[in-house]
Amino acid sequence: MPYISEISTTAPEKGTNGTKDKVFQILDKLHISYERVENDVVETMEECREIDAVLGTEIRKSIFLSNQKKTSFFLIVMPAEKQLDTAALEKKLGVGHLSFASAEMMEKYLGAKPGSASVMGLVNDEEEYVQLVMDREVAENEWFGCNPGINTDHLKIKTSDLLNKFLPRIYHKAKIIEL
Numbered sequence: 001m002p003y004i005s006e007i008s009t010t011a012p013e014k015g016t017n018g019t020k021d022k023v024f025q026i027l028d029k030l031h032i033s034y035e036r037v038e039n040d041v042v043e044t045m046e047e048c049r050e051i052d053a054v055l056g057t058e059i060r061k062s063i064f065l066s067n068q069k070k071t072s073f074f075l076i077v078m079p080a081e082k083q084l085d086t087a088a089l090e091k092k093l094g095v096g097h098l099s100f101a102s103a104e105m106m107e108k109y110l111g112a113k114p115g116s117a118s119v120m121g122l123v124n125d126e127e128e129y130v131q132l133v134m135d136r137e138v139a140e141n142e143w144f145g146c147n148p149g150i151n152t153d154h155l156k157i158k159t160s161d162l163l164n165k166f167l168p169r170i171y172h173k174a175k176i177i178e179l
Contacts, residue, residue: 002039002042007055009036012024017148020149023120026123026170034157036155036156037153038152038153051145051154055156057141057145058080059145060079062118062146063076064076066099066101073105075121075131075133077134079138082135119167123149128171135179136179141159142159142160144159
């Protein structure tokens with residue numbers, strides 16, 4: 001059984017991860033309450049199930065995609081169990097040939113390594129290159145679970161705080177669609 005800490009409602013010690021530091025600084029500055037845990041490295045949605053149980057919400061699946069020319073980037077956020085239909089997504093976004101973005105691009109735009117893509121990584125996308133696409137089911141859920149940019153920590157916040165306070169503060173807006 002993987003290690004999962006007790007739930008905490010205060011920011012972790014600074015200095016272990018730059019993205020995580022920025023995320024908790026913004027959450028605290030905006031007075032967004034959260035619950036968080038520290039955990040062993042998790043790299044799959046399957047491995048997140050025990051974290052889901054501790055936090056009482058589902059950790060959302062985040063997929064980082066780019067167009068064929070690698071000029072447009074998309075962070076897709078959806079329920080853990082849902083499968084992504086890329087052909088349907090391409091039609092809805094009016095973009096052709098979506099594929100996984102490289103590890104280098106994920107590091108550049110989200111400050112994350114593969115297995116750690118998260119909506120919170122958008123704090124690093126200061127030039128707003130990445131378009132956030134969120135499944136309607138996720139957007140309409142009361143709670144949102146994700147990692148703060150590194151997969152050894154996970155947090156739970158109100159989805160309304162994410163959409164109406166956090167994202168506007170980092171100059172991003174979610175395009176909410178049925179995936």
